[in-house]
Amino acid sequence: MTSSYYQKNIIALSFGLGIALANTACGQPSATITTLEPLDEESTTVALSAPTGETVKFGVLAIDSAVSVNERYAPLMDYLSEKTGRSFELVPLTQVSQFEEVEAGALDFTTNNPLAAVQIQRLYDTQFLATHSRPKTGPEFGALIIVRDDSDIQTLTDLKDKHVACVNFQTAAAGCIFQIQHLLENGIDPFSDFGQFEENKSQDNIVFAVLNDSLDAGFIRTGQLEKMISRGMLDSAEEIRVLDPRDDDFLYEHTTALYPEWPIAALEETDPELAEAVKAALMAIPPEHPALQAAKIEEFVPTADYSSIEVLIENLQLKSWDTPSSI
Secondary structure (H helix, E strand, O other), X not given: OOHHHHHOOHHHHHXXXXXXXXXXXXXXXXXXEOOOOOOOOOOOOEOEOOOOOOOEEEEEEOOOOHHHXXXXXXXXXXXXXXXXXXXXXXEXXXXXXXXXXXXXXXXXXXEXXXXXXXXXXXXXXXXXXXXXXXXXXXXXXOEXXXXXXXXXXXXXXXXXXXXXXXXXXXXXXXXXXXXXXXXXXXXXXXXXXXXXXXEOOOHHHHHHHHHOOOOOEXXXXXXXXXXXXXXXXXXXXXXXXXXXXXXXXXXXOOOOOOEEOOEEEEOOOOOHHHHHHHHHHHHHOOOOOHHHHHHOOOEEEOOOOOHHHHHHHHHOOOOOOOOOOOO
């Protein structure tokens, strides 16, 4: 993505946003994980033990590693296997392979950040079944621009000529695009105004790079710092400061507007009866179920309104921008 895509659409972005604002028990299929590989730019499949019948492949975008995806989503695969009578296979996806696997028809279901999910829907006619709702924050999330607490960067304008990183310029929602929108709204084009703007596919590494002064600032999602603290990766967030924080009652401090959480989608070719069975199982999962706890999800709710994501895609001319929306 070059800066020209964003520069020539700043006026359109402001106009479009204005419009948007106004308007294994024996005999049951098994889902035991048997292999784990580090995530790279090739799709990594977490294989399941021998299924009875055709295996259902469920792709999950990994924002850190395949190991993390396994920890968080393997119990959900067990639950869906039990409720549908089919064996589910967990397929960790990268920012690149999440599109490739859907295009190849290699998946039956997928869950991705909302930006990538809407892009995939526009390109491949996937069907949204439900939206994640997180404990204490519900079905919305936002994004942060972070700096070291002792940094001389105090305002968005101070980011000019600085070294900044985000996850992916085209498909990372709270890891990049939400912050780009916020900056453009405030008259700053990160592609022309930053001294260096680069991609780093790990939000964990972005945080560490800010802390060790390898980066002046970084883009991450709400809850990222708290996740790292809970896993012992950080002692606290005291050395991190959120730039241009919003004054609202959302649980986590954040820079950008809030957007709908991750959806779960069925591919166009997925058996409709299976899709309905999965949707029903997601909606009926009991509170405090281990699968919800592992995935850090409070419940699944009816599909949210993703029109705010459509505005971003079309006005910033992101991947799929010239494909008619199916929402």
